[in-house]
Amino acid sequence: MEEALLRISEVSKHFGGVYAVNGVSLDINHGGICGLVGPNGSGKTTLFNIILGLHQPDRGDIYFKEKRINNLAPHQIYELGIVNAFQIPRLFFNLSVLDNMLVAARGQQGDRLLNSLFLRKRWQEQEKGLIDEAMGILEVVELSHLAFSPAAELSGGQRRLLEVARGIMAKPTLLLLDEPAAGINPELANKIFQKLEEFSRNGIAFFIVEHRLEILFDFATWVYVMDKGRIVIAGHPRTIIDDPTFYSVYLGEG
Amino acid sequence: MGPLLYGLDVIVYIGIFGIVSLSLNLEFGFAGLANFGKVAFFLVGAYTYALLSQIGVPFYLCLIAGGLISAIFGLVVSLPALRLRADYLAIAVLAFGEILRLIVKSEYWLARGDWGIRVLPVFPWAGSHLAYRLENIGLVYFCLCICFLVVQLLANSPYGRAMRAIREDEVAAEALGKNRSKFKAQALMLGSAMAGVAGGLYAQYLQYVLPDVFMPMVTFTVWIMVLLGGPANNWGVLLGAALVEIFDRGTNIIKDYITLPVDPTNLQYILFGALIIFVLLYRPQGLLKESTIKTKALRSIFNGRSSAKNKRS
Numbered sequence: 001m002e003e004a005l006l007r008i009s010e011v012s013k014h015f016g017g018v019y020a021v022n023g024v025s026l027d028i029n030h031g032g033i034c035g036l037v038g039p040n041g042s043g044k045t046t047l048f049n050i051i052l053g054l055h056q057p058d059r060g061d062i063y064f065k066e067k068r069i070n071n072l073a074p075h076q077i078y079e080l081g082i083v084n085a086f087q088i089p090r091l092f093f094n095l096s097v098l099d100n101m102l103v104a105a106r107g108q109q110g111d112r113l114l115n116s117l118f119l120r121k122r123w124q125e126q127e128k129g130l131i132d133e134a135m136g137i138l139e140v141v142e143l144s145h146l147a148f149s150p151a152a153e154l155s156g157g158q159r160r161l162l163e164v165a166r167g168i169m170a171k172p173t174l175l176l177l178d179e180p181a182a183g184i185n186p187e188l189a190n191k192i193f194q195k196l197e198e199f200s201r202n203g204i205a206f207f208i209v210e211h212r213l214e215i216l217f218d219f220a221t222w223v224y225v226m227d228k229g230r231i232v233i234a235g236h237p238r239t240i241i242d243d244p245t246f247y248s249v250y251l252g253e254g
Numbered sequence: 255m256g257p258l259l260y261g262l263d264v265i266v267y268i269g270i271f272g273i274v275s276l277s278l279n280l281e282f283g284f285a286g287l288a289n290f291g292k293v294a295f296f297l298v299g300a301y302t303y304a305l306l307s308q309i310g311v312p313f314y315l316c317l318i319a320g321g322l323i324s325a326i327f328g329l330v331v332s333l334p335a336l337r338l339r340a341d342y343l344a345i346a347v348l349a350f351g352e353i354l355r356l357i358v359k360s361e362y363w364l365a366r367g368d369w370g371i372r373v374l375p376v377f378p379w380a381g382s383h384l385a386y387r388l389e390n391i392g393l394v395y396f397c398l399c400i401c402f403l404v405v406q407l408l409a410n411s412p413y414g415r416a417m418r419a420i421r422e423d424e425v426a427a428e429a430l431g432k433n434r435s436k437f438k439a440q441a442l443m444l445g446s447a448m449a450g451v452a453g454g455l456y457a458q459y460l461q462y463v464l465p466d467v468f469m470p471m472v473t474f475t476v477w478i479m480v481l482l483g484g485p486a487n488n489w490g491v492l493l494g495a496a497l498v499e500i501f502d503r504g505t506n507i508i509k510d511y512i513t514l515p516v517d518p519t520n521l522q523y524i525l526f527g528a529l530i531i532f533v534l535l536y537r538p539q540g541l542l543k544e545s546t547i548k549t550k551a552l553r554s555i556f557n558g559r560s561s562a563k564n565k566r567s
Contacts, residue, residue, distance in 0.1 A: 052429060078431035090426035092419045099547055102412070103419045104430050110412030111432070113440050117407055127412065128551040135555075148546075148556060170430070 003066060005030045005205050006051070006082075006174055011060030012229075013046055020046040022229035023060070028174065033196060033206045035216045035237070038226035039250065044209045045087060047226070048176050051207075052084050053077045064174070079106060081173035085180065087209075089163040093152035097143055097162060100151050101134035102127070104169040134169055140195055141165045142188075157184045164192065168199060177208045181215055193219045217241065225249060262387040264503045266459055269394035270452050272495040273401050275479040276488060277448035280405050283485035283544075284414060285441035286421030288340050291331070291347030293472040294354045295446040298324040299453025301358060301365055304373045304463045313376040317397070317454040324450025325443045332442040351470060359465035370464035373457050390459050397455060401448050406488050410548045417441060418486070418547070471523070475502070478526055482533050484540025493541060501525075 004027035013021045021043045028034050036044050049055045051062060053074040062069050064080055072080075083104075092100050108130075110116045110123025138144040141161040146154065154162060164180045180196075181189035189212065196206055197219055210216040217223070217237035225233040225240065227249045233240055240246050274296060281287040299320035306316040331350055338346060358365050365371050375386070376393070408414045417437055419427040424434045457463045475498060483494020502522070509518035533540065 054425075054429070073433070074428045075431045075433045078429065084429055086426065086429075090423050090429075092422035092426070094422055094544060095415070095418055096546060098552070099415055099418075103415055103427070103432070106431060108412045111416045113408075113413055113444075116411035116413035117404065120407075120411075123412055124550050127549055131551050131555060148559070166430070 004028060004063075005065065006207075007063040008047075008051070009061045009063070011047070011050060011057045011062065013050055013055055013057050019043075019229045021050065021057070024226075024229070024231055025060075026224055026231060026234070028205055028207055029222075030173075031200050031203055031205055032221040033193075033200050033208060033219050035220035035223040036207060036209045036226060037211070037213060037216065037223060037250075042226045043229040044226055045178060048084065048178060048207075048209065051077075051082065051176065078170070081106070081171075082176070083167050083170040083172035083174070084176045085163045085167040085178065087178035087182075089159040091151040091154075091159060091162060091166075094150055096148050097138065097151055097154070098131070098134055098147040100162060101138065101166055101169045102130055104166045105130045105133075106170050106172075137165045137168055141192070157188075160184060161188075161192070168204075172204055174205045174207060177206060177210075179209055179211060181210055181212045186215075189215050190218075259383055259387060260503070260507070262384070262391065264499055266387060266390050266394055267503065268496045268499045269391065269398050270455050270459070271476065271479065271499055272398050272492050273394075273452035273455070274449050274476050275483070275491040275495045276398075276401050276405050277445040277452070278476050278480050279485060279488060279491045280408070280448070281441050281445040282480060283487070283491070284409055284421065285417045285438060286340070286424075287438060287441060287445075288344040289347055289442070289445065290344040290470075290473055290477075291349075291351035292449055292476050293468050293470060294331075294347065294351035295324045295328060295449035296453040296456070296472060297351070297354055297358070297468040298327050298446075299450030300457040300463050300468070301453075302450065303454035303457045304371050305365060307373055307458075308371065313458065316458075317451055320454035321447040321450040324453070325447035328442040328444075328446025329439060331446075332439040348470065348473070351468075351473065355465050355468050365463065368465060370462055373461045373463060375461055376458055390455075394455050394459070397451055401451070402488060402492070404444075404448075409486070409488065409545065412549075415547050475526070478530055478533075481530060481540060484542035484544065486544040487540065487542045488545070490540050490542030490545075 006028040008024060008026050011021055011024050012019060024047060038044055046055065050057050053072055057070065064082060069077055069080065092103065108123065109119060109126050115123060135144055135147065138147055141164065143158060143161060143165065146158070151159070151162060160180065160183055164177060167175050167177065180192060184192065193215055200206055208216065208220070220237050223235065223237050223240050224231050225246055232249060233243055233245055274292060278289060278292055281289045302320040302323045303316040306319055307313060331347060359367055361367065416427065416432045419430070420432060420434050420437050428434050479494035479498045480491050482497060483492065484490025505522050514521060
């Protein structure tokens with residue numbers, strides 16, 4: 001059997017007396033789009049933050065490519081290839097759209113102090129390539145005409161797009177997306193997911209929280225349903241849709 | 255001859271404080287660190303210079319040592335301070351500056367306390383006041399050019415981009431792989447080194463160091479330069495340094511010629527305070543706005559785009 005890309009094993013996290021995440025175990029495989037759904041407050045974002053190293057779990061372990069990553073700092077987890085796009089876009093508002101993209105590139109030669117001063121040739125070459133990549137991704141999310149505008153000038157929907165685009169710019173192995181389709185018109189949302197599917201064929205695995213199930217279920221290859229800090233169902237979207245528990249979780253006790 | 259000498263004196267001051275305001279621009283303008291203890295690193299540089307020059311170390315080594323020791327102080331301060339939120343960092347370094355000043359003031363063995371110490375001039379052959387000032391202008395502006403080049407190159411590199419990202423949103427920057435503690439510590443070290451060199455130049459020019467020269471007001475003056483000129487714009491902060499120095503020195507002259515009902519020194523402080531409030535209210539971005547990141551590759555595609563646009567129209 002193929003080893004999982006990300007393995008979460010018995011992870012718990014509580015805030016005060018409330019368990020936000022309570023003994024969650026799950027696997028995410030290489031490539032493919034994996035969905036995480038559940039009502040508000042079911043612990044999805046907390047689980048994301050634990051994976052990203054923003055929260056320390058109280059119990060349990062997280063393995064990425066068989067390596068335990070519990071105690072790594074967020075920037076180290078990022079360098080391993082686990083990248084996140086925030087639910088509420090956290091852009092660098094005074095920087096241009098293109099600069100926002102370029103910040104995210106992994107393995108940059110020029111973001112070390114001495115390299116930036118003394119190895120200018122090296123990173124300038126690299127940056128040419130990165131700009132081409134960034135413009136290509138911006139083209140896809142229809143932001144390329146705004147590349148030189150400050151991110152502060154983007155509309156709400158455009159900010160979300162840039163947040164997702166920034167994640168893709170990092171060429172992650174695993175990209176966590178927290179509600180990428182919220183606040184975006186259905187046509188564009190569909191298009192984004194088509195693009196994500198394309199990227200997933202190129203080897204990026206996606207782990208996506210999304211409330212717009214009609215879109216997510218068209219594209220996801222596996223879905224975990226979370227409720228009150230626990231995984232209650234897991235499976236292919238088609239089987240989940242037929243599961244009565246799924247409806248009771250989403251529509252309240254029926 | 256008087257006005258000329260005075261003008262040259264102002265030019266030397268603009269150069270020295272230009273370096274300090276560039277260093278604060280690196281820390282605050284680009285990396286977002288509210289360093290309210292700038293004078294501490296200025297003091298370290300000045301005293302290092304003075305003490306070393308007394309035992310016969312050549313002046314360029316004194317300057318370099320001033321920068322290095324100041325950088326070490328910067329690192330030491332950064333270790334606990336970087337865990338603090340921006341406003342607490344400001345208070346911590348402000349206190350650090352006062353502590354250093356009080357140490358040199360009360361520890362007589364170190365640098366003769368309140369009496370201060372003499373610094374031998376670098377250019378003993380300088381016969382006249384005119385030559386002395388001109389030589390200092392050469393030395394100070396040589397250092398200024400190096401500092402300007404360094405900050406300018408950093409600001410327009412991926413490193414500068416990461417620093418600005420940390421300034422904008424440090425959590426997001428950390429989540430995008432930027433080790434914020436490392437970046438902040440480096441910014442503080444480099445900024446302190448530059449302030450240390452400026453302190454050395456200052457000691458050398460005044461030929462004297464006294465604890466009371468290093469009051470917190472020096473820090474605030476540098477802040478006015480940066481806020482007025484435009485944070486994250488290196489030309490802006492130099493402009494700010496020039497304007498504030500001209501204002502400062504100019505009012506120093508004027509107060510000898512006019513009689514005022516209040517103490518003119520206090521009036522100067524009041525005017526400075528009013529200036530800060532005025533700038534923050536009506537021109538929060540400063541006289542020159544933040545310079546965008548211009549790496550070679552970015553500039554070439556930006557130019558390509560705007561020329562394409564011009565052709566179309």
